[in-house]
Amino acid sequence: MNTIIIDGLSFALPLFIMAIGGIYCERSGVTNLAIEGLQGFGAFCGALFAVCIAPYFAGDSPVPFYLAMVFAFLGGTLFSLLHAMLCIRFKANQVISGVVINILAMSLTEFMTKQINASIFKAASNKFVLGVSARVTVPGISSVPVLGAVFTNLYPFEPVIALIAVIAWYVLYRTPFGLHLRACGDNPHAVDAAGIEVGKVRLIAVLVSGALSGLGGICFAYSISANFSSNIYSGYGYLAIAALIFGNWKILPTLGACLLFGFARSGGYELVKILEMPSSYQDLVMVLPYVLTLLMLVFFGRKNHSPRALGVIYDKGAR
């Protein structure tokens, strides 16, 4: 039971932070299907940085990890500039832009990983090996039954994500900037008439989603795969999108959706272990989050109200 909670949480939280980024972007009116590519690119940047500076730190020092998070953050932001440019400046179709970003990220990072491994590290590899980051347990609370599992065996990124999530919630719902952002997704003309620059607000929203996606990506790299490789593109970016659709573009319900995905996944793995099925059955378990997504969309998709101006290209001249 505890394993389910622990593993579920460690999957759900990076998913959640990526979904929050998506919420920021879409609430401002820009469709974001690029989370998959953004998290991959962010993870690439973070991982690259980590393996570059690793020789300068002790073997089990957590510093490269934290620095990697910063770089993943920055890398995701940088790559999201492309999406911002295409959607805001060039007024391109936002769905196409998102898909293009994903494909570009996949091909670019794959190419650059192999290239950098070959030229700088003189290794014929298509991965950056990171290792799994050490887990931490909060003393005291962790001995509480069930609830304590939430504080046991935490990856260090989990509290970081939790903190960032709280800040993101606060900014979106309690500050003037958040007010402007949410208004852009409903009626950008109103925001424009109030003297606020819609393009600027949307740009910031897209950059935030890039940053948070990158963060999510590096967290997955450090926990699930212990490396950066093309496996980072496992469709979790799309899961994040599905989560925010269920969450009706609101932060708290989206957390619920992410937790559901996380627990479904870890629950599935536990089931395989308990029933002592051979490891190839793990493939079936991996299917669970995706099937769940489809089922949830079938049953709960109807009630959703996406932001009114989502995906609508903002044209100042239009009346």
Add this chain to the structure above:
Amino acid sequence: MSDYIIEMNHITKRFPGIVANDDVSIQVKKGEIYALLGENGAGKSTLMSMLFGMYEPDEGEIIIRGEKVKIASPNHATRLNIGMVHQHFKLVSNYTIAENIVMGMEPVRKHLGIFKTLDQKRANEEIRALSEKFGLEVDPTKVIENINVSMQQRVEILKMLYREAEILIFDEPTAVLTPQEIEFLLEIIESLRRDGKTIILITHKLEEIKKIADRCAILCRGKLIDVLDVKETDTKTMANLMVGREVNFSVDKPEPEYGREILKVEHLTVQNEDKFEVVKDVSFSVRGGEIFAVAGVSGNGQVELADAVAGLLRPSGGSITLNGKDITRAEIRSRNLEGISYIPEDRQNVGLVMDLSLSDNLALKSYFRPPFSKGSVIAGEAFTRYSDELIEKYDIRSGQGSETIVRSMSGGNQQKAIIAREIELDSSLLIFVQPTRGLDIGAIENIHRQIVEQRNKGKAVLLISLELDEVMNLADTIGVIYNGRIEKIADAGTLTPGEVGEFMMGVGGRHEKA
């Protein structure tokens, strides 16, 4: 120093392909109510948009309170105490009144000196006080999507007053109001003037100008025609100057010769997505040779009524009978084939497929029948032949004839194309929703003529219009809709515009069904 608070001298503004303002010069005195009169596309809104900082002039200068200024943004205009109430409200539907008004100038609280929070309480208090001061009471906690249009307009006015505007621009403010609400608005404008504000009123409604404006500048196709003293000028002169020629307001309509009943609607109820009844228990009928006009303020269910008859919305109760056949549950195509033509309110998103050619659009409702197709195979030449024929007959102007992509055609010609297609279907029932919205007088006259022509041919016409004049001019029978119910049905000759207005507001008479 002149007593002009605003001077706009030799203003020229160009957009790709059109000169919106051509060397226009106007001067507005402090404390006066100055009207800008002109047809759609005359350049009135563009001129005022520059005053509000949404565009900058290509040539010319703007002088405010004696000082030359370059108004680069709405913020700048606000700082100059200029405010604008737009024709299409710029409100965020899921925010409260207070949030909408304060957005961009929010009162904030700083926690620990750094974290800025929106101070909801103070915003609500300030708005409440403001609304009471100007006699525009509102409840600041109400959400925009739950209040009516007239109240929303108040919010727009309060937005200006919150920013301490001294110069207030109103862009077509009465387009969405009932006669009574218009009265009320004009009173508010008067009281604002008494408070020392300067008002600029953009409109094409001559009677309103006559009621409150001091002076009136007339614009036509981007040029300033004249500036008149309103008390000394009659509406006919104003209208002629506005259009550039003699205008005939009334339509030649012979006495009605009614045929048999073509459309019968009984106890029709329609719900919207939130399960709210937007059409409630509506019953009426339309005979051949009759124009049945549904009058009402925007948003009272008339569009949903038309959509339900045409098949675009599913009714939740009641029945619709066409030529004796029950079509309540029928699919759109079979209704069309039974004999319904529909000219929708939204030309571009519903009436036409913008990125297809003119010939494809003209065949939009017939492509599946011979001669346009045999079985599943399309006969391209038939499309072109038909399209060429209609272009000729209805004078549809376009860049490349039948091959023109409809998106590149002007609004007026797009509407001509839709009307051409729908009339040629030779249906027994024609539904027109807001057919003359945004068109110039020549086009309006033309469409009115066509509507009467079809009525004279014995067709049943269901006309939904927000323009009271249009309704009074064209209707044989008038039905007034309010809150989803038909409050009154009567012969056109038996109702005055004022009475119609009362029914549009939900006051007046008992429930009488013809």
Add this chain to the structure above:
Amino acid sequence: MKKHDLIPFFTVLLSLVLGIVVIALLGKNPFLAYYNLLQGSGLAPKASYAGHKGMITDFTSFLNALTPMLLASLSVLIALKAGLFNIGVSGQMLAAAFVATVLVGYSELPAVLAKPLVILIGLAVGALVGGLVGYLRHRFNINEVVSTIMCNYIVQFVASFFINVFFVDPVSRQSKNIGAASRLTLVDTVVGDYKMDIPLGILVAAAAVAATVFLLGKTTLGFEIKAVGNSSRAAEYAGIRVGRTRVLAMMLSGGAAGLAGVTYYLGYFCSMQPRVLASTGYDAIAVALLGNSSPIGIIFSSFLITVISKGSTYMSSTAGVQAEMASALTGIILLISACGAYVRERLDRWKENR
């Protein structure tokens, strides 16, 4: 030819120029690299060939790779015309191939029965999956981008499971090879002096292109698809059944994807790798966008993209440029063609306002 039919040419030109810059920066000879791409695809002669192989061998091999690419791009195109984004082509390919492999590939049927059956199954399974996606969109309003991606992963893992448990070849770690009778490519055929692989699938692809041109240009269904893809509200107003049209379009799209799948896994290759989806599905998006979303344009763009990916192995071994450069180049082409859509729109608006 209208002005903006030239845009794809500029897109390609610009991307190739960018590619030159990148390759040069890597210290390799870009022109040699590009020539290698042509050589690897059998469009230019190599210095020497192994026994019984010649340029014609490389060329037929190129056609072999082109076939699934062309079909996959048609799949994306048809969906795009209806306003739908079929990102799930790879998954549909695998699903169709899996069923075909299990039912026919491992059977003892003679070639004259097996091959047509494979094609039919490809069509049917693909259409089924596509139809499902279309139905989810129609009935539950599920965005097809999300649902097709979900289907991709579901198919990938389910197929992987079955392969690993029931059909695995312990040596290659892939599914067992199918019999030659059901393979759509005639491998190692001797023609005159040369040995080559003859892809029968290219005929299927050609027929599919012709069928698509006919469908979109000359049928009522094609008219409806275009109307729905352009403005679903206007289409509904015109009496077109929007949901049904979308489902049909997705079925056709899925069918094409299924054909791509069988020509890929039971033609170009003869087995499936577990846990891996072909990149063809994603590259097809680039091809469709680049081909300006017209069936003829797609022939040219799929040609180009296949040259890049097929020739990349030769380029890698000869010019020393990493094979991954090919996918990077494809990515750049995609990016620029997305911008190309912007250019096209600007041109339209500019023409409109004159």
